[in-house]
Amino acid sequence: MVATKADIKKDSKTKFILGARPPQRLSKEDRELLLNLKPSVKTQSRLAHLPPLKIVDGATCGF
Amino acid sequence: MVFSVTSPAESFLRPQPFLNKLQFADDHERQYVRKIAKLAIDNKSRIYLLTNEIDTVYGFIALSLASTISMPCVVIDYLFTSLPYRKTQYAELDHRKVSEHLLDVAVLIAREVDTRLPVHYIALQPAHDKLVNFYQRFEFKRLHLKDWMFLRI
Numbered sequence: 001m002v003a004t005k006a007d008i009k010k011d012s013k014t015k016f017i018l019g020a021r022p023p024q025r026l027s028k029e030d031r032e033l034l035l036n037l038k039p040s041v042k043t044q045s046r047l048a049h050l051p052p053l054k055i056v057d058g059a060t061c062g063f
Numbered sequence: 064m065v066f067s068v069t070s071p072a073e074s075f076l077r078p079q080p081f082l083n084k085l086q087f088a089d090d091h092e093r094q095y096v097r098k099i100a101k102l103a104i105d106n107k108s109r110i111y112l113l114t115n116e117i118d119t120v121y122g123f124i125a126l127s128l129a130s131t132i133s134m135p136c137v138v139i140d141y142l143f144t145s146l147p148y149r150k151t152q153y154a155e156l157d158h159r160k161v162s163e164h165l166l167d168v169a170v171l172i173a174r175e176v177d178t179r180l181p182v183h184y185i186a187l188q189p190a191h192d193k194l195v196n197f198y199q200r201f202e203f204k205r206l207h208l209k210d211w212m213f214l215r216i
Contacts, residue, residue, distance in 0.1 A: 016188055016189070016190035016191075017188070018095065018098050018099055018102060018140060018141060019102050019107060019127070019140060020188055021129045021138070022129055022130075022131040022138060022186040022188075022211050023131060023206075023209050023211060024130075024131060024133075026131075026132060026206065026208070026209070027208050029207055029208075030206040030207050030208055030209065031132055033207070034131070034134075034184070034206070034213060035132075037184070037204060037214075037215035039216060040201070040202035040214060042202060043170060043201060043214070046167070047167060047174075049157075050157070050167065050171070053168065053171040053175065054067075055068050055069070055111065056067045056068065056069040058069045058070050058071035059072040061069065061118075062075075062118055063069050063071040063072065063075045063112060
Protein backbone atom coordinates (compact mmCIF):
# COMPACT_ATOMS: atom_id res chain seq x y z
CA MET A 1 0.00 0.00 0.00
CA VAL A 2 1.28 3.42 -0.88
CA ALA A 3 0.42 6.56 1.01
CA THR A 4 -0.26 9.72 -0.94
CA LYS A 5 2.01 12.72 -0.98
CA ALA A 6 0.12 13.88 2.07
CA ASP A 7 2.35 11.34 3.82
CA ILE A 8 -0.27 10.35 6.30
CA LYS A 9 1.28 7.87 8.61
CA LYS A 10 -0.20 4.47 9.26
CA ASP A 11 -2.10 4.43 12.47
CA SER A 12 -0.94 1.83 14.95
CA LYS A 13 -4.48 0.86 15.93
CA THR A 14 -5.79 0.27 12.42
CA LYS A 15 -4.61 -0.88 9.02
CA PHE A 16 -6.10 2.22 7.51
CA ILE A 17 -4.13 4.83 5.59
CA LEU A 18 -6.07 7.85 4.44
CA GLY A 19 -5.60 8.38 0.75
CA ALA A 20 -4.08 4.93 0.23
CA ARG A 21 -4.39 3.51 -3.27
CA PRO A 22 -5.64 0.02 -4.07
CA PRO A 23 -2.98 -2.55 -4.97
CA GLN A 24 -1.71 -2.78 -8.54
CA ARG A 25 0.00 -6.11 -8.10
CA LEU A 26 -2.11 -8.99 -6.94
CA SER A 27 -1.75 -12.71 -6.62
CA LYS A 28 -3.21 -14.74 -9.45
CA GLU A 29 -6.00 -15.82 -7.12
CA ASP A 30 -6.94 -12.24 -6.21
CA ARG A 31 -6.64 -11.04 -9.77
CA GLU A 32 -9.09 -13.70 -10.89
CA LEU A 33 -11.39 -12.87 -8.03
CA LEU A 34 -11.43 -9.24 -9.12
CA LEU A 35 -11.85 -9.97 -12.81
CA ASN A 36 -14.72 -12.36 -12.13
CA LEU A 37 -16.66 -10.03 -9.86
CA LYS A 38 -20.16 -9.35 -11.11
CA PRO A 39 -22.29 -6.31 -10.29
CA SER A 40 -24.27 -6.88 -7.11
CA VAL A 41 -27.87 -7.76 -7.98
CA LYS A 42 -28.97 -6.79 -4.47
CA THR A 43 -27.40 -3.32 -4.76
CA GLN A 44 -28.74 -2.73 -8.26
CA SER A 45 -32.20 -3.72 -7.16
CA ARG A 46 -32.14 -1.46 -4.09
CA LEU A 47 -30.79 1.53 -6.00
CA ALA A 48 -33.40 1.12 -8.71
CA HIS A 49 -35.98 2.25 -6.15
CA LEU A 50 -34.12 5.38 -5.12
CA PRO A 51 -34.72 8.77 -6.72
CA PRO A 52 -31.90 10.05 -8.95
CA LEU A 53 -29.01 11.48 -6.96
CA LYS A 54 -29.15 15.24 -6.61
CA ILE A 55 -26.06 16.95 -5.24
CA VAL A 56 -26.46 20.39 -3.73
CA ASP A 57 -23.69 22.91 -4.31
CA GLY A 58 -22.48 23.80 -0.82
CA ALA A 59 -21.51 27.31 -1.89
CA THR A 60 -25.21 28.08 -2.36
CA CYS A 61 -26.30 26.96 1.11
CA GLY A 62 -23.64 27.85 3.63
CA PHE A 63 -21.53 24.72 3.25
CA MET B 64 -36.96 16.15 7.74
CA VAL B 65 -35.38 16.49 4.31
CA PHE B 66 -31.92 15.04 3.73
CA SER B 67 -29.59 16.35 1.04
CA VAL B 68 -26.25 15.31 -0.34
CA THR B 69 -24.09 18.43 -0.42
CA SER B 70 -20.76 19.08 -2.05
CA PRO B 71 -19.08 21.54 0.33
CA ALA B 72 -17.09 24.57 -0.74
CA GLU B 73 -13.38 24.51 0.07
CA SER B 74 -13.84 27.27 2.65
CA PHE B 75 -16.17 25.00 4.66
CA LEU B 76 -13.54 22.27 4.81
CA ARG B 77 -11.12 24.45 6.75
CA PRO B 78 -10.72 22.82 10.17
CA GLN B 79 -12.93 25.09 12.24
CA PRO B 80 -16.18 25.14 10.28
CA PHE B 81 -15.94 21.50 9.27
CA LEU B 82 -14.89 19.93 12.56
CA ASN B 83 -17.34 22.09 14.52
CA LYS B 84 -20.23 20.62 12.54
CA LEU B 85 -19.36 17.06 13.54
CA GLN B 86 -19.18 15.13 16.80
CA PHE B 87 -16.54 12.50 17.43
CA ALA B 88 -16.19 9.49 19.70
CA ASP B 89 -12.56 10.39 20.44
CA ASP B 90 -9.69 12.57 19.32
CA HIS B 91 -8.48 9.77 17.08
CA GLU B 92 -11.55 10.19 14.86
CA ARG B 93 -11.22 13.96 14.92
CA GLN B 94 -7.65 13.70 13.63
CA TYR B 95 -8.72 11.38 10.80
CA VAL B 96 -11.44 13.78 9.75
CA ARG B 97 -9.05 16.72 9.88
CA LYS B 98 -6.68 14.79 7.59
CA ILE B 99 -9.35 13.82 5.11
CA ALA B 100 -10.49 17.46 4.93
CA LYS B 101 -6.90 18.39 4.09
CA LEU B 102 -6.90 15.80 1.29
CA ALA B 103 -10.12 17.32 -0.03
CA ILE B 104 -8.73 20.87 0.14
CA ASP B 105 -5.69 19.61 -1.79
CA ASN B 106 -8.09 18.17 -4.38
CA LYS B 107 -7.00 14.57 -3.76
CA SER B 108 -10.37 13.48 -2.49
CA ARG B 109 -13.91 14.83 -2.74
CA ILE B 110 -16.24 15.04 0.22
CA TYR B 111 -20.03 14.68 0.05
CA LEU B 112 -21.99 15.66 3.15
CA LEU B 113 -25.31 14.26 4.27
CA THR B 114 -27.18 17.30 5.58
CA ASN B 115 -30.70 18.38 6.46
CA GLU B 116 -32.67 21.58 5.95
CA ILE B 117 -31.36 23.16 9.16
CA ASP B 118 -27.73 22.62 8.21
CA THR B 119 -27.07 19.64 10.44
CA VAL B 120 -24.27 17.45 9.10
CA TYR B 121 -25.02 13.78 9.75
CA GLY B 122 -21.89 12.42 8.15
CA PHE B 123 -19.89 12.39 4.97
CA ILE B 124 -18.20 10.21 2.44
CA ALA B 125 -14.86 11.04 0.81
CA LEU B 126 -14.20 9.66 -2.67
CA SER B 127 -11.34 9.68 -5.11
CA LEU B 128 -10.29 7.90 -8.29
CA ALA B 129 -7.57 5.31 -8.71
CA SER B 130 -6.92 2.19 -10.71
CA THR B 131 -6.18 -1.38 -9.87
CA ILE B 132 -4.87 -4.02 -12.24
CA SER B 133 -5.20 -1.24 -14.85
CA MET B 134 -8.92 -0.82 -14.24
CA PRO B 135 -10.33 2.50 -13.03
CA CYS B 136 -12.17 2.50 -9.73
CA VAL B 137 -13.76 4.88 -7.27
CA VAL B 138 -12.04 4.71 -3.89
CA ILE B 139 -13.92 5.37 -0.67
CA ASP B 140 -11.25 7.26 1.27
CA TYR B 141 -13.40 7.69 4.35
CA LEU B 142 -16.96 7.22 5.52
CA PHE B 143 -17.95 9.00 8.71
CA THR B 144 -21.16 9.30 10.71
CA SER B 145 -21.32 12.04 13.33
CA LEU B 146 -21.58 10.53 16.81
CA PRO B 147 -25.22 11.35 17.70
CA TYR B 148 -26.55 9.80 14.49
CA ARG B 149 -24.85 6.41 14.60
CA LYS B 150 -26.94 3.24 14.68
CA THR B 151 -30.13 5.22 13.97
CA GLN B 152 -32.35 4.32 11.05
CA TYR B 153 -34.24 7.15 9.36
CA ALA B 154 -37.57 6.74 7.64
CA GLU B 155 -36.52 9.50 5.23
CA LEU B 156 -33.54 7.36 4.22
CA ASP B 157 -35.72 4.36 3.45
CA HIS B 158 -35.20 3.10 7.02
CA ARG B 159 -31.48 2.96 6.58
CA LYS B 160 -28.63 4.26 8.66
CA VAL B 161 -26.50 7.26 7.67
CA SER B 162 -23.54 5.02 6.82
CA GLU B 163 -25.70 2.76 4.67
CA HIS B 164 -27.15 5.74 2.82
CA LEU B 165 -23.68 7.19 2.24
CA LEU B 166 -22.60 3.90 0.69
CA ASP B 167 -25.57 4.11 -1.65
CA VAL B 168 -24.46 7.64 -2.52
CA ALA B 169 -20.98 6.31 -3.37
CA VAL B 170 -22.46 3.68 -5.67
CA LEU B 171 -24.74 6.23 -7.35
CA ILE B 172 -21.83 8.61 -7.92
CA ALA B 173 -19.66 5.79 -9.29
CA ARG B 174 -22.45 4.77 -11.64
CA GLU B 175 -22.87 8.38 -12.75
CA VAL B 176 -19.15 8.61 -13.51
CA ASP B 177 -19.39 5.30 -15.36
CA THR B 178 -21.91 6.81 -17.77
CA ARG B 179 -19.14 9.13 -19.00
CA LEU B 180 -15.88 7.37 -18.17
CA PRO B 181 -15.29 3.69 -17.49
CA VAL B 182 -15.31 2.80 -13.80
CA HIS B 183 -15.20 -0.86 -12.90
CA TYR B 184 -15.14 -1.04 -9.12
CA ILE B 185 -15.63 0.75 -5.86
CA ALA B 186 -12.66 0.01 -3.63
CA LEU B 187 -12.14 0.56 0.07
CA GLN B 188 -9.85 -0.42 2.87
CA PRO B 189 -11.80 -1.12 6.08
CA ALA B 190 -10.39 0.80 9.04
CA HIS B 191 -11.05 -2.15 11.34
CA ASP B 192 -11.61 -5.85 10.78
CA LYS B 193 -14.98 -5.50 12.48
CA LEU B 194 -16.14 -3.34 9.54
CA VAL B 195 -15.57 -6.16 7.08
CA ASN B 196 -18.97 -7.69 7.85
CA PHE B 197 -20.67 -4.34 7.31
CA TYR B 198 -19.18 -4.01 3.84
CA GLN B 199 -19.79 -7.65 3.01
CA ARG B 200 -23.50 -6.99 3.56
CA PHE B 201 -23.17 -4.63 0.59
CA GLU B 202 -21.49 -7.44 -1.33
CA PHE B 203 -18.03 -5.97 -1.23
CA LYS B 204 -15.56 -8.82 -1.73
CA ARG B 205 -12.38 -9.10 0.26
CA LEU B 206 -9.13 -10.01 -1.44
CA HIS B 207 -7.17 -12.91 0.00
CA LEU B 208 -3.83 -11.23 0.45
CA LYS B 209 -4.57 -7.54 0.79
CA ASP B 210 -6.69 -5.43 3.09
CA TRP B 211 -8.83 -4.07 0.28
CA MET B 212 -12.44 -4.83 -0.56
CA PHE B 213 -14.10 -4.33 -3.95
CA LEU B 214 -17.59 -3.95 -5.30
CA ARG B 215 -18.16 -4.37 -9.04
CA ILE B 216 -20.50 -1.66 -10.28
